[in-house]
Amino acid sequence: MVCFLPLVPMAGINTHFEWEALSSVSHSLKQVLLGGGRRHFLPKVARDPESTAEDGRRLDGRNLVDDWLRDKKKRGLRGHYVWNKGQFESVNPKYIDHLLGLFAYSHMDFEADRDKSSNGDPSLAEMTRKAIQILQKNPHGFFLFVE
Template sequence: MEKLGVKGKSTGIVTNTRITHATPAALYGHSPSRYWEDDSKVPPPSRKSCKDLARQLIENDPGRNINVLMGGGRRHWLPKVANDPEMTKEEGRRLDGRNLIDDWVRDKKKRGLKAEYVWNKGQLDQINPNQVDYLLGLFAYSHMDFEVDRDPGPTGDPSLADMTRSALSILQKNPKGFFLFVESGRIDHAHHYNNAYRALDETLALETALLAALALVNPTETLLVLTADHSHVFTFGGQATPRGHPILGLDNKVSDVDGQPYTTILYTNGPGYSNPRSVPMNVTTPMESKNQVFTSAVPRQWATHSGEDVFQ
């Protein structure tokens, strides 16, 4: 991103994970550990020589010059003595006493830049892109809510598509062009829980964000790359399963070996392992459907990534 800034292009990062989480942090930070999101995670002997990722984002290049930053993770920006504005019983995690949100705002004001900070959907909706060149949006104490759990009201979180549209409205003002990174990182989190409903719903949220971007850019002048950083131990199976069969339900035949039913969605490891198999059945409420943990072949606390190639 630093080279893009040198060329005069505008830059932005949008994610529904923490803005200091592993993938977005790779765009602006250098760290021996992905977990050094604030100074409390940096070993004491290293704190004088290694900046945490949040501090790199507001002090170092290219972070301090990124035009749009939107995601979660306020806890890594706030000091221990400060309470979160939304989760008021939670404190920040910084040990250096700094409020990096205030520092970000102060830096932009000192440099004479038109900048705004927002922390909920209502504030984001009120942003006038013609009057803002730098935008920081931190919408959650940690990761943002899964789309199915999201409060869409003014005091809740914006969707991934909302953030994408807002980012583009600012970045597209630059006649030299822009780079925008958009991550639907909660797909990964749901798969680690073997929670197929939320994983698939988050994939649809990414599709909605992609369609929002396509509606705002000129595809003949804009390169859009859609890819993933890894795959998951997630698979579909079934014997003569008819078209239109509920994807979250059981196959229409039982196993021809043990006579037990099984879901068409399976995970090769992670939570959900039992012998004999435990399958989601007699689901009576939408929330029960959303919370289903699907069967795994090997017990683990969290499901792992897998080794298949990903497409782009």
């Protein structure tokens, strides 16, 4: 769980890699992804669901949200995508094994500036709690990176 998903710092160091690089990482490490940077998941021809004046940034035509959901369905997994606090709060960890939450077109707001309404964003504490509720179901344990 990070603030800007397309550039994910691993193990707290300043090395960054693109979202597609996650495909080489174990699927278990991609169980819960929460943060901002939605524009990098959407193709140029797609409108952002919150910022309707904004388009996606992907020039390859891929919609990585759709790809992620399709992958979960294909593998018989219970995946869910959310993009605001209201949708996030409605997620019941009992019935979800994989969660993708892209709460901002670009970077997420600082806590003091965050829209706390149901159309806004969950707090870092709320995202962390939900992630733990989902991940703790794994009998083999889990790794959670919070930034």
